Amino acid sequence: MTEKFDAIIVGAGPGGCAAAYSLAKIGFNVLMLERGKYPGAKNVMGGRMYAHALNRLIPEFWKEAPVERAVTREKLTLLCDKASVTLDFSDEQLLEPPNSFTILRAKFDQWFAGKAIEAGATLVPSIRVDDLLWRNKRVAGIVAGGDALEANVVIAADGAVSLMAEKAGLAKFAVKEFAIGMKEIIEMPAQVIEDRFNLASTEGAAQLFIGQCTKQIPGGGFIYTNRASLSVGIVVYISQLIEKRIEAHEIIREFNSNPAIAKLIAGGKIMEYSAHVIPEASRTGLFTDGMLVVGDAAGLLVNSGFTLRGMDMAIASGMTAAQVVKIAMERNDFSRKTLSHYEYLLKNDFVLKDRETFKRAPEFLQNARLYSLYPELACRLFHRLALVKGEKKRAFDELLEETKGERGQMLLDMIKGMRAL
Ligand SMILES: Cc1cc2nc3c(=O)[nH]c(=O)nc-3n(C[C@H](O)[C@H](O)[C@H](O)COP(=O)(O)OP(=O)(O)OC[C@H]3O[C@@H](n4cnc5c(N)ncnc54)[C@H](O)[C@@H]3O)c2cc1C
Known part of the structure; x- marks a missing residue:
């Protein structure tokens, strides 16, 4: 007789590893399958x-x-x-306990799977x-390379375009539900990073x-400082990329060549380039008979513009x-009930509460004025505040005059922003 697992987890990203670690710790027979090497x-x-979620699972991880x-x-x-305005917020209280860490996924995911x-x-x-293995109209395992493996529960942790959720009839994917993220890892000496970003050594x-x-496409760019590299990238809405017939790599090239960014990455060496989709909408279902869906596979991600939270x-x-698998094992009942x-x-918990709180954010963030008019106004205002060439008018008066028709x-927009973010 072939072995039957308590749970089979598809995907060893953070969602899969958290489920596998939690189940294995209470003694369940867990198999985690990962398509990557x-x-x-x-x-x-x-x-x-x-950090908060992982800190619950592995205190002071x-x-x-x-x-x-x-x-x-x-x-x-x-x-x-040719200009930029930066708001710079620094707060040592963000270390007590640490609020967030920069990480490199290749290292981090291996560590988490190792746990x-x-x-x-x-x-x-x-x-x-x-594929999924079905028995009596319920998910009873998975099929990989022609082999069927049985389990009481399958946990789909296979990421944004989840084949498992789709096969279970829990997800139908539409392009407008996705953003796309492109990222480069740029190698740079730690000292240069600390000087350029004004940081102490572990900060x-x-x-x-x-x-x-972003070529007028709703979205934005990011730079995160690692120990001796920068994670540099862009997130934009796929539907608009298609509509405007712009290639993803053109955007990242434009981002890197903007003078404000070029200065920060100058002298660095691109070590890695990758692109991946990001779910912006919830899926139709989180569970069915014999199966649960976690993480990106369930569309559980919050993008509020300022924070992008999937992990x-x-x-x-x-x-x-x-x-929930533990409860189901105790009852020996793996039905959807x-x-x-x-x-x-x-x-x-915060997962669906935060999704609900920020549910208007994706629509608000598609507002083109956020990416053209408002940055332009901020730059114009500071240009006028800074420039002295003789007689000077009050910068705010001039700006108010210029935006009369748009106020x-x-x-x-401000009211919508306050409601959405
Ligand atoms: C450019 C970009 C920037 C981001 N920035 C942030 C950020 O700063 N902070 C943040 O919190 N989130 C960020 N996110 C989102 C974050 O990466 C995801 O929300 C998070 O990785 C979701 O974890 P997961 O375990 O659900 O899925 P994933 O991390 O996608 O893991 C899924 C795993 O399943 C495997 N898999 C898929 N299909 C199969 C299959 N059929 N068989 C076997 N294995 C399979 C994959 O190889 C993968 O290892 C970003 C995303 C992108 C694209």
Whole structure:
């Protein structure tokens, strides 16, 4: 007789590893399958993880995990062609306890999967799961490379374009639901990074950019400081990229060549380039008979413009899925009735609460004025405040005069922004 697992987890990203670690720790027989050569091999991420979720699972994980820098400096830059305005927020309280860390996924995911293995889970890399195994109209396992493997529960942790969720009829993908992220890792000596971003040796910076860097397409850029490299990238809406017939690589080239960014990355060596989709809308379902969906596969991501959070959502949903599998094992009932407890628990935790709080953000962030008019106004204002060439008018008076016809719209945008973010 072939072995039947308590749980099979498809995908060894943060969602899968959190579920595998939690289940293995309580003694369940867990198999985690990963299509990459190793966990993290296929993963792309901007590189900042908010710490709270993993801190619940592995208290003070940063003492052993391969984190890069603890972020203490947050910058928001409004970019124009030749000028930029930066808001620079630095706060040492963000270290007590650490709020977020920059990480490199290839290292981090391997460490996290290693924790799951140490706890007793089995990881098989280089296996692509092709299908779900069905018995009596319920998910009863998976099919990979022609082999069927059985489990009481399958946890789909296979990322944004989840084949498992689609096969279970829980997701239908539409282009407008996705943004695309492109990222480069640029090698740079630690001392140069610390000088350029004004950082102490273990501290890190997260800098976001909006305005003249995405070819007028809604979205933005980011730079995260690692120990001896920068994660540099762009996130834009795919539908608009297609509509405007712009190639993804053209945008990243334009971003890198903007004078404000070029100065920060000058002298660095591009070590890696990758691109990946980001879900912007929830899927139709989080569970079915014999299956739970976690992380990006369930569309559990919050993009509020200032914070992009997928990792903490994936980790928390993986932990919650494990909690529900435990309940199902105790009841020996893996039907959707018992598994529906998953949604209930997520609704009572930050995962679905935050998705609800920020549900208007994706629509608000598609407003073109955020990327053209407002950065332009900020740059014009500071240009006038700074420039002295003889007689001088009050900068605010001039700007108010120039925006006379647009003030109603601007007020409306402000109200929408306050509601969405
Ligand atoms: C450019 C970019 C920047 C981002 N920046 C941030 C950020 O700064 N902070 C943040 O919190 N989030 C960020 N995100 C989002 C974050 O990366 C995701 O939300 C997070 O990785 C989701 O974790 P997950 O475990 O659900 O999925 P993933 O990390 O995508 O892991 C899924 C795993 O499943 C494997 N897999 C897929 N299909 C199969 C299959 N059929 N068989 C076997 N294995 C399979 C994949 O190889 C992968 O290892 C960013 C995303 C992008 C694209």
